[in-house]
Amino acid sequence: MHIPDGFLPATVCAAGYVAAAPVTWYSIHKINQKENPREGVPKASLLTAAFFVVSWIHIPVPPTSVHLVLNGLLGAVLGYFAFPAILIGLFFQAVMFQHGGLTTLGVNSIIMGLPAVVSYYIFRLRNILKKDSQIVTGIFGFLAGFVGLGLSVVMFVVILLNFIPASFDIETERAAIYTLALAHLPLMVIEGAFTSLVTVFLQRVRPKLLDDA
Amino acid sequence: MHMKWKIITCLIFVLILGLGLPIKALAHGAKIEYTVNMAIELVATYDNGEPMAGAQVVVYAPDDPSTPWLTGVCDDDGRFTFIPDTSRPGTWVVQVRQAGHGDMVHIPVGQDMVATSGVGGFGVLQIVLMSACVIWGFVGTALYFSRRRA
Numbered sequence: 001m002h003i004p005d006g007f008l009p010a011t012v013c014a015a016g017y018v019a020a021a022p023v024t025w026y027s028i029h030k031i032n033q034k035e036n037p038r039e040g041v042p043k044a045s046l047l048t049a050a051f052f053v054v055s056w057i058h059i060p061v062p063p064t065s066v067h068l069v070l071n072g073l074l075g076a077v078l079g080y081f082a083f084p085a086i087l088i089g090l091f092f093q094a095v096m097f098q099h100g101g102l103t104t105l106g107v108n109s110i111i112m113g114l115p116a117v118v119s120y121y122i123f124r125l126r127n128i129l130k131k132d133s134q135i136v137t138g139i140f141g142f143l144a145g146f147v148g149l150g151l152s153v154v155m156f157v158v159i160l161l162n163f164i165p166a167s168f169d170i171e172t173e174r175a176a177i178y179t180l181a182l183a184h185l186p187l188m189v190i191e192g193a194f195t196s197l198v199t200v201f202l203q204r205v206r207p208k209l210l211d212d213a
Numbered sequence: 214m215h216m217k218w219k220i221i222t223c224l225i226f227v228l229i230l231g232l233g234l235p236i237k238a239l240a241h242g243a244k245i246e247y248t249v250n251m252a253i254e255l256v257a258t259y260d261n262g263e264p265m266a267g268a269q270v271v272v273y274a275p276d277d278p279s280t281p282w283l284t285g286v287c288d289d290d291g292r293f294t295f296i297p298d299t300s301r302p303g304t305w306v307v308q309v310r311q312a313g314h315g316d317m318v319h320i321p322v323g324q325d326m327v328a329t330s331g332v333g334g335f336g337v338l339q340i341v342l343m344s345a346c347v348i349w350g351f352v353g354t355a356l357y358f359s360r361r362r363a
Contacts, residue, residue: 006308006317041358049351053344058261064312065261096343097260097335098316160313167271167281168310176267176312 001069001156002055002093002108005101008163016106023083023114030080043209044081047074051089055099059190061183068187071112072148073195075119076141077202077210082116083109107159115151119144123199137203137210138196145195146188153184251299253320257291257309264291268311275303275322297322 008016031037047070054068074082087109093099100108126140157177164173202209257265270293272283287293287309297305302323309315335343 003313004316007310007313007315038358042355045351045355045358049348052347052351056260056340056344065259065263092347096347097340099260156313165271167284168269169284172267172269172286173310173312180312180314 001067001112001152002090002100003104003111003156003160004098005103008104008107008159010103012159012163013103013107016104016108016110018106020087020106020109020113023110023117024087027080027083027117031084040078040081044078044085047078048085048089051086052092055093059187061186064180064183066180066183066187068191068194069112069149069152070191070194071116071152072119072145072191073198075116075148076123076144076195076199078116079120080117082120083113086113086116111155111159112152115148115155118151119148119195122147132203134200134203138200141196141199142192144192144199146192148195149184149188149191153181153188157181251322252294252296253305253307253322254292254294255287255307255309255318257287257293257316259314264289265309265311265315266291268309268315271308271310272297273306273308274298274301275305276301278306299323 031040034040051070051074054070056067058065058067071082071086074085078085087105090100090105090108090112091102094101094105094108123140123144126136129136131137160177161174164170199210255270257268257270259265265287266289268287268291270283270285270287271281272285272295273280274282274297282298282305283295285293285295293309297320299322303321305320305322306317307320308317
């Protein structure tokens with residue numbers, strides 16, 4: 001899911017940064033509008049740590065394997081903190097492990113961060129129904145995790161398909177991209193279930209942590 | 214006269230013998246030519262150690278980084294071998310790609326090239342230690358912002 005350095009044209013990398021900048025600004029703007037912006041930092045920091053390390057957890061989906069992303073969970077629990085959290089997490093992943101890259105940081109943050117914001121709004125829909133119901137929280141938690149990753153996969157695939165370098169065999173690469181996208185279907189269910197479990201658990205033990213949503 | 218013909222016959226025989234022996238020797242000769250070619254073997258794996266089987270490989274020569282010098286595919290073990298043109302010294306670039314994932318490696322090649330190996334990425338212990346440091350940074354941040362104000 002992380003596009004490395006050298007895999008996209010410079011214009012696309014620049015466009016990624018151009019797109020990420022206003023989203024980051026808007027997220028910080030919304031955070032600053034809170035009564036106490038510092039209040040959300042501890043959980044954002046801890047979930048950034050989870051996001052940073054979770055990419056090492058590989059789930060075999062023959063013929064390939066995929067890794068957890070958790071962008072839907074971050075969106076559901078963190079709200080507007082999710083985008084900067086993912087940006088920071090991606091930065092550390094790129095610098096420390098070469099997961100992704102610094103030139104593609106903007107693109108990757110859009111691929112994973114923007115769906116996280118969408119997940120936040122999906123999870124907020126539970127407020128229309130019974131907010132305190134664990135079943136409702138569980139369902140919308142699942143949808144947040146499922147859709148968050150699903151949108152990321154769609155964006156990842158669309159970007160890659162449109163920018164396959166001519167030096168590579170386009171048909172082979174296209175087939176490999178489709179295979180990888182299909183392998184993410186079970187992962188979407190897993191992330192949905194995980195997000196559902198975490199949100200229901202938080203609602204039971206510390207409902208205040210879900211106040212943002 | 215008789216003596217003269219004897220001498221001439223003898224000279225012809227020696228001449229044939231002299232020419233014939235080297236021809237016979239050349240027919241049994243062997244020739245070995247050699248050039249030293251330093252083959253480069255790549256092994257491409259994913260982070261979890263899984264080989265990048267069937268991944269596409271593109272090799273770029275140092276003097277033309279925009280035109281592929283060689284293209285190929287990794288085998289089932291993620292291996293790919295090629296012999297660079299040592300008359301084009303410099304840093305050769307090899308890109309391995311599969312489904313938008315992969316890496317790029319820079320390999321120095323020169324006339325006085327010696328066998329070397331390079332490993333990208335980190336060992337397990339390094340990864341654990343680096344992860345622990347970063348996680349501690351995030352936990353520390355969380356603790357700092359969650360402290361009670363005096």
